[in-house]
Amino acid sequence: MGRTLAEKVWDDHVVRRAEGEPDLLFIDLHLLHEVTSPQAFDGLRQNGRPVRRLDLTIATEDHNTPTIDIDKPIADPVSRAQLETLRKNCAEFGVRLHPLGDVEQGVVHVVGPQLGLTQPGMTVVCGDSHTSTHGAFGALAFGIGTSQVEHVLATQTLPLARPKTMAITVEGELPDGVTAKDLILAIIARIGTGGGQGYILEYRGSAIEKLSMEARMTICNMSIEAGARAGMIAPDETTFAYLEGRAHAPEGEDWDAAVAYWKTLRTDDDAEFDAEVVIDAAALSPFVTWGTNPGQGAPLSAHVPDPASYEDASERLAAEKALEYMGLEAGQPLRSINVDTVFVGSCTNGRIEDLRAAAAIVEGRKVADGVRMLVVPGSARVGLQAVSEGLDVVFKEAGAEWRHAGCSMCLGMNPDQLAPGERSASTSNRNFEGRQGKGGRTHLVSPQVAAATAVLGHLASPADLSDAETRTPAGV
Amino acid sequence: MEAFTTHTGRAVPLRRSNVDTDQIIPAHWLKKVTRDGFEDGLFEAWRKDAEFILNRPERQGASVLVAGPDFGTGSSREHAVWALQNYGFKTVISSRFADIFRGNSLKNGLLTVVLDQKTVEALQDLSEKDPQAEITVDLEAREVRAEGITASFELDENSRWRLLNGLDDISITLRNEGDIAAYEAKRPSYKPRTLPV
Numbered sequence: 001m002g003r004t005l006a007e008k009v010w011d012d013h014v015v016r017r018a019e020g021e022p023d024l025l026f027i028d029l030h031l032l033h034e035v036t037s038p039q040a041f042d043g044l045r046q047n048g049r050p051v052r053r054l055d056l057t058i059a060t061e062d063h064n065t066p067t068i069d070i071d072k073p074i075a076d077p078v079s080r081a082q083l084e085t086l087r088k089n090c091a092e093f094g095v096r097l098h099p100l101g102d103v104e105q106g107v108v109h110v111v112g113p114q115l116g117l118t119q120p121g122m123t124v125v126c127g128d129s130h131t132s133t134h135g136a137f138g139a140l141a142f143g144i145g146t147s148q149v150e151h152v153l154a155t156q157t158l159p160l161a162r163p164k165t166m167a168i169t170v171e172g173e174l175p176d177g178v179t180a181k182d183l184i185l186a187i188i189a190r191i192g193t194g195g196g197q198g199y200i201l202e203y204r205g206s207a208i209e210k211l212s213m214e215a216r217m218t219i220c221n222m223s224i225e226a227g228a229r230a231g232m233i234a235p236d237e238t239t240f241a242y243l244e245g246r247a248h249a250p251e252g253e254d255w256d257a258a259v260a261y262w263k264t265l266r267t268d269d270d271a272e273f274d275a276e277v278v279i280d281a282a283a284l285s286p287f288v289t290w291g292t293n294p295g296q297g298a299p300l301s302a303h304v305p306d307p308a309s310y311e312d313a314s315e316r317l318a319a320e321k322a323l324e325y326m327g328l329e330a331g332q333p334l335r336s337i338n339v340d341t342v343f344v345g346s347c348t349n350g351r352i353e354d355l356r357a358a359a360a361i362v363e364g365r366k367v368a369d370g371v372r373m374l375v376v377p378g379s380a381r382v383g384l385q386a387v388s389e390g391l392d393v394v395f396k397e398a399g400a401e402w403r404h405a406g407c408s409m410c411l412g413m414n415p416d417q418l419a420p421g422e423r424s425a426s427t428s429n430r431n432f433e434g435r436q437g438k439g440g441r442t443h444l445v446s447p448q449v450a451a452a453t454a455v456l457g458h459l460a461s462p463a464d465l466s467d468a469e470t471r472t473p474a475g476v
Numbered sequence: 477m478e479a480f481t482t483h484t485g486r487a488v489p490l491r492r493s494n495v496d497t498d499q500i501i502p503a504h505w506l507k508k509v510t511r512d513g514f515e516d517g518l519f520e521a522w523r524k525d526a527e528f529i530l531n532r533p534e535r536q537g538a539s540v541l542v543a544g545p546d547f548g549t550g551s552s553r554e555h556a557v558w559a560l561q562n563y564g565f566k567t568v569i570s571s572r573f574a575d576i577f578r579g580n581s582l583k584n585g586l587l588t589v590v591l592d593q594k595t596v597e598a599l600q601d602l603s604e605k606d607p608q609a610e611i612t613v614d615l616e617a618r619e620v621r622a623e624g625i626t627a628s629f630e631l632d633e634n635s636r637w638r639l640l641n642g643l644d645d646i647s648i649t650l651r652n653e654g655d656i657a658a659y660e661a662k663r664p665s666y667k668p669r670t671l672p673v
């Protein structure tokens with residue numbers, strides 16, 4: 001019988017397989033950041049162990065880094081201590097680090113792909129659940145805990161039980177204005193936040209094949225929000241074209257050998273998945289969340305659901321609690337929800353394509369009165385690229401704040417937070433209670449919806465702008 | 477990880493049930509960036525009371541915690557185990573442990589021993605009557621011994637083997653060094669490296 005993409009990559013990394021034991025898998029790339037690594041380094045130190053493969057390890061600073069005044073000392077002592085500890089650990093053990101201020105600094109899941117370090121058929125791990133992002137390249141990529149971080153540092157392997165596989169087949173054409181973010185939000189609403197539990201998801205079908213690498217990363221990024229271990233997309237010409245010429249992409253004969261291998265990384269026709277979900281791309285429209293988990297979402301044109309409409313008692317209760325926290329009324333049109341803040345950024349939607357999309361919408365328009373729009377590139381390089389294209393000017397002229405790279409308001413570990421009761425439209429991946437600041441209320445949206453929302457002050461799609469808001473002609 | 481074969485020490489009888497990990501180590505300690513230095517956070521709230529058993533002079537240097545049922549419930553934080561170890565406990569005896577806490581403790585070399593509630597109370601009585609009384613936890617014989625008390629306990633073979641040999645997950649994996657090296661030797665050259673070779 002044939003094998004799925006996930007099974008092929010898994011099999012190619014088995015260092016040791018023994019009856020009654022989990023497989024021991026080799027790890028091709030280990031990404032580190034300041035939050036989940038300190039105790040792992042401490043464990044190495046206590047046991048007198050070195051990092052086994054410094055050449056497969058790389059660190060950056062993202063969760064705690066400020067997005068303004070990055071040349072000044074970090075005010076919060078806890079954030080400062082975590083960053084300083086990472087710097088000390090990397091220096092002591094010899095790990096390559098891209099600290100705040102470095103051109104390659106940024107959200108770890110933006111940095112890996114942009115350096116060309118994430119490639120098809122690799123195993124990629126990081127002490128962060130959104131490591132699933134890297135699956136967009138046909139890599140097997142998943143988040144790990146701090147003890148596992150130490151395990152990989154010391155051995156470059158992990159003992160793991162093989163998850164099951166689920167195909168998410170998306171056929172047809174996404175309608176105009178419908179993005180990868182809308183698609184993944186719709187998938188999560190469909191299968192639920194626990195629907196992927198125990199599975200590696202493989203996104204496939206004609207709609208997926210047409211997506212850019214950035215869009216594929218957005219999809220794989222949120223696999224974890226469906227409870228999945230990882231998400232993957234088979235590599236193809238789009239993948240190869242993205243990689244070619246990047247700093248760590250293979251060259252010459254190595255490139256040819258790599259591409260020949262990468263082309264074998266497709267699910268065989270006779271392979272069987274443990275589960276399959278089929279989605280019709282043409283039926284989708286811009287999608288937003290109304291609740292406090294990423295599965296509580298609906299098309300923008302819909303209304304806030306009535307908790308009483310849920311058959312399942314626990315879902316009903318969850319919806320009731322969500323509406324209370326979010327300060328929403330059942331039946332209220334989603335478009336009528338006013339926001340205080342718009343956040344464009346994160347490892348879900350902080351790449352150049354996302355910034356371009358948001359900029360194209362706010363260009364010549366103004367952010368609505370009383371709305372704060374924060375644009376945070378996913379990495380310093382994305383920021384530089386945006387500046388070279390003049391996007392920073394577009395955002396600033398529209399009244400948005402243009403910031404330095406980092407996780408920022410995705411989780412509010414740095415000063416970028418919502419105040420209690422404040423409401424945001426956010427291009428990030430989690431709308432949990434208090435995620436963006438204590439008492440903050442989050443609606444997950446695409447960059448396009450975020451931008452339109454910033455202009456109109458309420459949840460909206462670019463299509464709502466056509467007559468409601470006209471652009472100021474250039475030069476006026 | 478330090479091997480655990482047999483340990484003899486004085487006890488701290490903690491007559492409380494459902495001691496959760498928040499009580500063992502409060503959340504604000506989780507911001508620390510090391511695995512050691514958690515001893516002052518252990519039972520922090522209770523230790524503000526001078527009469528709390530851990531504060532009593534006759535309990536200084538005790539290394540066996542004899543706890544009430546359902547010890548270690550709540551959050552999965554491994555810090556709870558580190559705090560107990562940093563303080564100097566080598567083993568915890570209770571009639572019931574929360575699953576995740578038990579898993580974390582055995583992973584880190586803190587032996588959690590399950591005895592029936594009557595025996596646990598007998599050990600607590602003994603230690604209260606005579607704070608100098610010693611308790612022996614013998615992993616080889618799977619037995620707890622103290623004056624007038626001998627009780628056997630269960631522990632799965634794999635955990636026992638790992639504790640007796642002081643093997644953490646990493647040392648177990650490193651026993652397959654040959655397999656790892658062989659795998660590394662045949663990795664294709666086109667795979668990326670983060671450092672120049």
Ligand code: SF4
Nearest residue numbers: 130346347407410411
């Ligand atoms: S951007 Fe958000 S989701 Fe991504 S790594 Fe940072 S905190 Fe996690």
